[in-house]
Every structure is written in structure tokens, then in C-alpha cells.
Amino acid sequence: xxxxxxxxxxxxxxxxxxxxxxxxxxxxxxxxxxxxxxxxxxxxxxxxxxxxxxxxxxxxxxxxxxxxxxxxxxxxxxxxxxxxxxxxxxxxxxxxxxxxxxxxxxxxxxxxxxxxxxxxxxxxxxxxxxxxxxxxxxxxxxxxxxxxxxxxxxxxxxxxxxxxxxxxxxxxxxxxxxxxxxxxxxxxxxxxxxxxxxxxxxxxxxxxxxxxxxxxxxxxxxxxxxxxxxxxxxxxxxxxxxxxxxxxxxxxxxxxxxxxxxxxxxxxxxxxxxxxxxxxxxxxxxxxxxxxxxxxxxxxxxxxxxxxxxxxxxx
Amino acid sequence: xxxxxxxxxxxxxxxxxxxxxxxxxxxxxxxxxxxxxxxxxxxxxxxxxxxxxxxxxxxxxxxxxxxxxxxxxxxxxxxxxxxxxxxxxxxxxxxxxxxxxxxxxxxxxxxxxxxxxxxxxxxxxxxxxxxxxxxxxxxxxxxxxxxxxxxxxxxxxxxxxxxxxxxxxxxxxxxxxxxxxxxxxxxxxxxxxxxxxxxxxxxxxxxxxxxxxxxxxxxxxxxxxxxxxxxxxxx
Ligand SMILES: Nc1ncnc2c1ncn2[C@@H]1O[C@H](COP(=O)(O)OP(=O)(O)OP(=O)(O)O)[C@@H](O)[C@H]1O
Ligand SMILES: [Mg+2]
Numbered sequence: 222x223x224x225x226x227x228x229x230x231x232x233x234x235x236x237x238x239x240x241x242x243x244x245x246x247x248x249x250x251x252x253x254x255x256x257x258x259x260x261x262x263x264x265x266x267x268x269x270x271x272x273x274x275x276x277x278x279x280x281x282x283x284x285x286x287x288x289x290x291x292x293x294x295x296x297x298x299x300x301x302x303x304x305x306x307x308x309x310x311x312x313x314x315x316x317x318x319x320x321x322x323x324x325x326x327x328x329x330x331x332x333x334x335x336x337x338x339x340x341x342x343x344x345x346x347x348x349x350x351x352x353x354x355x356x357x358x359x360x361x362x363x364x365x366x367x368x369x370x371x372x373x374x375x376x377x378x379x380x381x382x383x384x385x386x387x388x389x390x391x392x393x394x395x396x397x398x399x400x401x402x403x404x405x406x407x408x409x410x411x412x413x414x415x416x417x418x419x420x421x422x423x424x425x426x427x428x429x430x431x432x433x434x435x436x437x438x439x440x441x442x443x444x445x446x447x448x449x450x451x452x453x454x455x456x457x458x459x460x461x462x463x464x465x466x467x468x469x470x471x472x473x474x475x476x477x478x479x480x481x482x483x484x485x486x487x488x489x490x491x492x493x494x495x496x497x498x499x500x501x502x503x504x505x506x507x508x509x510x511x512x513x514x515x516x517x518x519x520x521x522x523x524x525x526x527x528x529x530x531x532x533x534x535x536x
Numbered sequence: 537x538x539x540x541x542x543x544x545x546x547x548x549x550x551x552x553x554x555x556x557x558x559x560x561x562x563x564x565x566x567x568x569x570x571x572x573x574x575x576x577x578x579x580x581x582x583x584x585x586x587x588x589x590x591x592x593x594x595x596x597x598x599x600x601x602x603x604x605x606x607x608x609x610x611x612x613x614x615x616x617x618x619x620x621x622x623x624x625x626x627x628x629x630x631x632x633x634x635x636x637x638x639x640x641x642x643x644x645x646x647x648x649x650x651x652x653x654x655x656x657x658x659x660x661x662x663x664x665x666x667x668x669x670x671x672x673x674x675x676x677x678x679x680x681x682x683x684x685x686x687x688x689x690x691x692x693x694x695x696x697x698x699x700x701x702x703x704x705x706x707x708x709x710x711x712x713x714x715x716x717x718x719x720x721x722x723x724x725x726x727x728x729x730x731x732x733x734x735x736x737x738x739x740x741x742x743x744x745x746x747x748x749x750x751x752x753x754x755x756x757x758x759x760x761x762x763x764x765x766x767x768x769x770x771x
Contacts, residue, residue, distance in 0.1 A: 385640075391629065391630065392630060392638055395628075403639055
């Protein structure tokens, strides 16, 4: 039991931190443009494929450094020459633009790398067991992902709260006009935030791709969860995105690992006749309903707290 | 360079279809305090916004000899024009000191004002430097926005109704601050509702009617001109 809890907590925090790498960028971009970037998960996918390709050519370390830089550069260019123009035509146009962008990225990836999963693997120098909890080996690569994403998280917080560039970003999110009138080039700040946000997603992709499956449907699989995270956390709230990422990471990991059901919980004091709906409800395990939990949370949050856990504006 | 800092000629501005500024002419000389007076809604704030590029201007705006009409706000600011808007627009989630830091322009050498100067001028800002700017009183917020703009080392600052909603003592202090700034050879274009303060500190005043200037002169001249005051200023 203790073993399960420790391992699931580690996995949950890891999953949560990876979610946060993506949600933080999405949240920053939302605060800035007032529009959800539907293509955000696509940059995660792009990070994974670029990571795969570069690791084939130059090895793993160059891959996790270059993939986010290339993806972020691309994101900045897309903001500069695409979104900025579309922005003038309103939010609906922007939303449709990011929607189209998601498909373009997916189709392009399929054209280059095909529809099947590519062989993006954990590098051999990280392919060992880092430590053992009771009888379970914890892979070094997972420990690496955890530490790496925490380091990026700390770096991001430092950038936003301790540097002048970060202060300019923070102020631009709420008072772009005023920041401009103090002499700061706000459009350029927006371009850099878009680039930063997409490169954070690409970092997550580049490191997670090697541990999980790198395939052209990974953006579509991840996208919905990402939106759950930012809505549950509160649109535009970075802190909310952090809490929601961890919450959903832990929730899903624990759900998958648990074989609890109502019957187990309540004991055998009462058992409905088998074959009835009630019997199914009684015996379904949390693991089986795990995938629904985030969406259930989404619905509950929207009903009881429409601003999200830490948000200030209605979704 | 002439001693004219800012020269506005035949300035027009629109909000949608409404023609708000209908040919505004004014100028501000080096180290001068100039006020724009007028009733509510005549377009005084719009004049400042148009100069700043926040509202698209038509006509000519020359600043330090350079045409700035059509530039983006940040470019106008970079030329050395500072602006303190009517709504103050402090950054509420940032601290007092962070607000001040944001006033600095990247890459500018030897500014006239350092953060220490500002703190010496307003010790209260030093005491509160690590608190969120949103908890300051109205008067303190006004000081903060003026100082934030000074941190950008402007050659001219435009201040929109700095004394609105302030107590008489605070109003006095703002007036003294503006004089203090002008003594450092920074020109000031002030929009004021309170005649007393504007008359006391201004070198020249403009009175604005609906979308254009209806009077120009020294405070003493305006004092003598009952007709203008009755028609355009008194309520
Ligand atoms: N954003 C806007 N959209 C449409 N009309 C506006 C806008 N801002 C101001 N106006 C109109 O433009 C005119 C001039 O406004 P402005 O703010 O320049 O007035 P003002 O002289 O500064 O007066 P005060 O600040 O005392 O209200 C007013 O009639 C106002 O209703
Ligand atoms: Mg006004």
C-alpha cells in the first residue's frame, strides 16, 4: 500500500508537472490574447517529433535543447505574421486560426513522419533504475523528467517575478496600453510570450515523447485534458494552472492505480443482483472510470465555481 | 533646436464617426508648464491620447523637431514623451518598486531621475516599496504614476487631471511636485479641472471649447478675461 502511494504520487506529480509545462504557456497566451490557443497541444506534439528527429541526428541532449527552441521560434513567427493580423478581426477569427493551425501541424507531421508511432526512446544513459521503492524500480528517466520539469518551473517563476522582462510581461497581460505608453514594445512582448509558451509545450513534448508514445494523434489525445486544466485552474491564472495540473495529474494516476469500487468500499454487506445496472455501478472500479474523472471535475467546477479555482473571470 | 518642445498643428481625432478634435493648435516650450482647461467632455483627454498615439491622430505633431503623428505609443514614449493617464493605470498586482522599475526604458543611459531621487521626493513610496501598488491611497497612487513616468526620463510629461479626487493638502503636494519637475527642465502639459492649482503653477494656459482651442494666454490674462471664463469655464 505504501509502495503504491509513493509510486503513484511520484507519477502523479510528474504527470502534473508535464501538464503544467503546457498549461502555463496556454494560460500566459490566454491572458495576453483573451483567446484559447487550440493549437497549443500541437506544439507539444511538434516538440516530441522534433526531439525524436534531432536525437536521431545529434543525440538526446541536443534534441531536448533544440526542439523547444525551434518550436518556440516557429510559434513566435506564427504570432508575428499570422495571429497578429488575424487579431484585428476579432476573437472568433483568432479561435478559428488556431483551430486551423492545429490541423496544419497534425497533417504536416503525418506527411513527414507518418501516422504510426515513431521510435523515440529513452536515451541509454538514462535507461536504468534510479531507486527502488519496496519492490518497485523507479526508472531514472522518470526521475530525470521530474527534476527537469521542476527546474523549468522554477526558472519560469524566476523569469516572471524576478526579472525586468518578466515584470513587463506581467504588466502587459493586464495593462498592455499603459505598458506601451511607458516605452515598451508591447507587440514584441506578445510575440515573445507566444514563443515562450509554445516552447514550454515543446519541452514537455521533447522529454515526454521519449517515455510515452510519439505519434501524430498525441496532440488530439492531450488537448482536451489541457483545456480541463486551464478551466479548472481558472482561465488566465498561472497559479491556478499549477494547482489544477497537479490535481489532475494525481487524480488520474491514483485512479488508474486503484482497484477500488463501491462494493469494495462498502464491503459485502449489500450486493445487488448481478446483471442489473446497480450491480455494474457497484462493481466498476475507479481505474475504469479514471479517464472520465478530469471531465467530471470540469463539469463540477463550471457548475459550482465558474471562474475556476483561482480565476477571476467567467469562462 | 528651437526652444519649442512640442508643437501641435491642426490636430483632428475621431471616435468612430464622432469628430472629437476639430483642429487643435498648441505648443509647449522647454521647461514650461502649460495647462489645458475646459469643461468636461470637450476633448482635453483625447488631445493627450492623440499626441500619445493612443487615439489615431490626424494633423501634425512635432516633438523636439521630429514629426511623431502616426508613430505607435511606445515609439512616442521612446522619443521622450511621458504620459500619466486620467485613470492612473498603476499595475495593481505589482509592488510599488516594481511599478517604478517598469517606468525605466531599456537601454537609456544616465537618466535624470533615479529610483533614489523618487524615494527622496516621496519617502512614503520608499516605506511602501514592497507592498502591492493597489493598496496605496488615491493620492499615493497618483504620486506613483507620476514618478513611474519620470523614471522613463521624459523631456515632456503630459499629466491628465492629477488632482482629481484628492484632498486639498494632497492637491497642493501634487502642484509642488509638478513645479519641482519643471525646475529640472522637464516641460509639462497639464490637463486640470481645478482652476486654482492650474492658475498658480502654469506659465501659460489654453482653454478648450468643443474640440478646439478658444483661448490662449497667461494665467493673469485669463484672470482678466471674464467673457472667456464665463462662456467656457464656469458651470
Ligand atoms: N472611447 C471613447 N469612445 C467614444 N467616445 C469617447 C470615448 N472617449 C471619449 N469619448 C467622447 O469624446 C469626447 C471628449 O472626451 P474626453 O475624454 O477627451 O473629454 P475631457 O475633456 O477629457 O473631459 P473629462 O475628462 O472631464 O470627462 C466626449 O464627448 C466623450 O464622450
Ligand atoms: Mg478627461
